[in-house]
Amino acid sequence: MPSFDPPLRDLAFVLHDLLDAPAVLATLAQHAEVSAELIDQMALEAGRFAAEKILPLNPGADKVGCLWHDGKVATPPGFVQAYDEFCELGWPSMCADIADGGQALPRLVFSLVGEMLSSCSHAFVMYAAVNHCAAECLRHSANEALRRHWLPLLASGHVTSSMCMTEAQAGSDIGLLSTRATATDDGRFLITGNKIFASGAEHDLTPNIMHLVLARLASAPAGSRGLSLFLVPKLLEDGSRNTVHCDGIEHKMGLHGSATCSMRFEQAQGWLVGEPNQGLRAMFPMMNEARLLSGLQALGLSEQALQNSLNYARERRQGRPASGQGPCPIIEHPDVQRMLLSQKAWTEGARAFVHWVALLLDIAQWHDDEVVRNDTAALVELLTPLVKGFLTENAQQSISAAIQIHGGHGYIAETGIEQLARDARVTTIYEGTTGIQAQDLLLRKVLGDGGRRLALLQERIQAWLALQAQDAHMHEFVRPLRAAMQTLTEATALLAQRETAQAGSSLAVSTHYLRLAGHVVFAFLWAQAAAAAWKPAQQGSAWHNAKLTTARFYFLQLLPESSHLMASIAAEPLNMEAAFEAA
Numbered sequence: 001m002p003s004f005d006p007p008l009r010d011l012a013f014v015l016h017d018l019l020d021a022p023a024v025l026a027t028l029a030q031h032a033e034v035s036a037e038l039i040d041q042m043a044l045e046a047g048r049f050a051a052e053k054i055l056p057l058n059p060g061a062d063k064v065g066c067l068w069h070d071g072k073v074a075t076p077p078g079f080v081q082a083y084d085e086f087c088e089l090g091w092p093s094m095c096a097d098i099a100d101g102g103q104a105l106p107r108l109v110f111s112l113v114g115e116m117l118s119s120c121s122h123a124f125v126m127y128a129a130v131n132h133c134a135a136e137c138l139r140h141s142a143n144e145a146l147r148r149h150w151l152p153l154l155a156s157g158h159v160t161s162s163m164c165m166t167e168a169q170a171g172s173d174i175g176l177l178s179t180r181a182t183a184t185d186d187g188r189f190l191i192t193g194n195k196i197f198a199s200g201a202e203h204d205l206t207p208n209i210m211h212l213v214l215a216r217l218a219s220a221p222a223g224s225r226g227l228s229l230f231l232v233p234k235l236l237e238d239g240s241r242n243t244v245h246c247d248g249i250e251h252k253m254g255l256h257g258s259a260t261c262s263m264r265f266e267q268a269q270g271w272l273v274g275e276p277n278q279g280l281r282a283m284f285p286m287m288n289e290a291r292l293l294s295g296l297q298a299l300g301l302s303e304q305a306l307q308n309s310l311n312y313a314r315e316r317r318q319g320r321p322a323s324g325q326g327p328c329p330i331i332e333h334p335d336v337q338r339m340l341l342s343q344k345a346w347t348e349g350a351r352a353f354v355h356w357v358a359l360l361l362d363i364a365q366w367h368d369d370e371v372v373r374n375d376t377a378a379l380v381e382l383l384t385p386l387v388k389g390f391l392t393e394n395a396q397q398s399i400s401a402a403i404q405i406h407g408g409h410g411y412i413a414e415t416g417i418e419q420l421a422r423d424a425r426v427t428t429i430y431e432g433t434t435g436i437q438a439q440d441l442l443l444r445k446v447l448g449d450g451g452r453r454l455a456l457l458q459e460r461i462q463a464w465l466a467l468q469a470q471d472a473h474m475h476e477f478v479r480p481l482r483a484a485m486q487t488l489t490e491a492t493a494l495l496a497q498r499e500t501a502q503a504g505s506s507l508a509v510s511t512h513y514l515r516l517a518g519h520v521v522f523a524f525l526w527a528q529a530a531a532a533a534w535k536p537a538q539q540g541s542a543w544h545n546a547k548l549t550t551a552r553f554y555f556l557q558l559l560p561e562s563s564h565l566m567a568s569i570a571a572e573p574l575n576m577e578a579a580f581e582a583a
């Protein structure tokens, strides 16, 4: 079974040296009392809980998985007890308002806890973290009566939630969905239709489950503009069963411990969340949180893979080093070091990225200056498809490297590394595939607002670069960061031109554009990491020297991908359809 040692050292580096998180939180009236000690304590406790209580359940979650019988779903062995403990320790209520029985802790704390849990069991996180996403949806979009009733239940963990959007004919194209809603005389709605792939929509962890369901009112326009969002509980207020049925669960490549449910709604009672025909807008807060959660899952899984690669590479003896006697630990071979460093660079970069965005969310919610709040929210909108699209794709590379480092032992089931690959694979698919994230980034978030959100990112990077001008030792990081940003500016101008000439013509390279933008953010974060590690490394700290070396590796070996991406973006557009015409 893979082991897990909570990465508290690197987490402390990210939170304190890189983000200066306690000082930033101290400027927000809501979180002025949140001390550095409290944040560190939360990370410590979450790491301990995840390593001791959740990690041992993960192999069983994979082997036994969820079991469906007669409409009921049994979660893997140990999940019920672990979930009860998770609730008793107050984890679901971390970010909930005090009035709802919550602890009103920063969004950043959810991020730390989510990372630890994701490292130990992706499947468990699917049940444990979704309430945070659902609560965001209700907080933004539901009326007071719904908020008052459901938010405390979500905070306590006594109810879990599910997101029911996908239907057989409506996946990425949610406008095709056909589940119907009919208004009753007393303000309720009756929901009828079939949903597929609904994670955690049936299980034995809690008696009640709150489904958030997208459906179409009779008078609604076609397409995504005609969708409304409904809250549909499994149990009604008097304890009776609503007419919601789980017809089965999927047999999947990985993530066996998470029930992926086929749901049937038969005139089920529901309540409107938000305005009629504004369902997507009402659901966006949940979708955005779920997309950020996918990035968090990618980080957690990558960390698990990295730790086990390092342990294995230190123990496994094969071959001779360039000079000296063998067999030596494989960590001494430069090709293995290359793979380990790429894992380290993707993983530690992801940690800086997701926790930075979490801190930005706290600023966007609580800063007392409205302009700062709005600008920060706009920046988060730009970064969300990058967290989802860039980090989840990088995790595939990281985990694949982990299998390679384990050799044949990585491919067989015994070491548990292949489970990470199977579990992580879905993170690039659900909550909007990488292709959908790329479209969202390019068409909506960048070109859609004339580059305003992108300018917010560029201004931050420029301001930071200006501060580094005098430090000669930073040139090795500053120059490639500046060049990558210039490349992104050129790519943006080029694709804007193409879109103006012909709408949709940039989409053949939108995923390249997403990766290019992801690299700019990574280069920004890794340059800052190098700046923070520089002095202690000079003073002899081996840990900081390792950080500096990883930063150098990122700039020398991974960032150059941006030049290849630009070459592909700038290449003459090809009529690809010609390749698929019948001979």
Ligand SMILES: Cc1cc2nc3c(=O)[nH]c(=O)nc-3n(C[C@H](O)[C@H](O)[C@H](O)COP(=O)(O)OP(=O)(O)OC[C@H]3O[C@@H](n4cnc5c(N)ncnc54)[C@H](O)[C@@H]3O)c2cc1C
Residues within 6 Å of the ligand: 162, 163, 164, 165, 166, 170, 171, 172, 173, 196, 197, 198, 199, 200, 252, 255, 260, 426, 429, 430, 431, 432, 433, 434, 435, 436
């Ligand atoms: C384990 C698991 C858990 C899930 N959990 C949930 C859940 O809790 N709730 C829920 O509602 N759904 C859930 N889903 C569904 C998931 O969100 C969808 O599978 C995903 O959105 C993709 O839809 P699809 O599978 O129909 O693929 P399709 O939409 O058919 O896409 C197939 C391919 O075509 C590409 N494509 C599609 N449209 C376009 C386009 N316009 N432009 C460019 N490329 C395009 C996609 O990128 C993809 O590569 C889950 C899925 C899985 C596997």
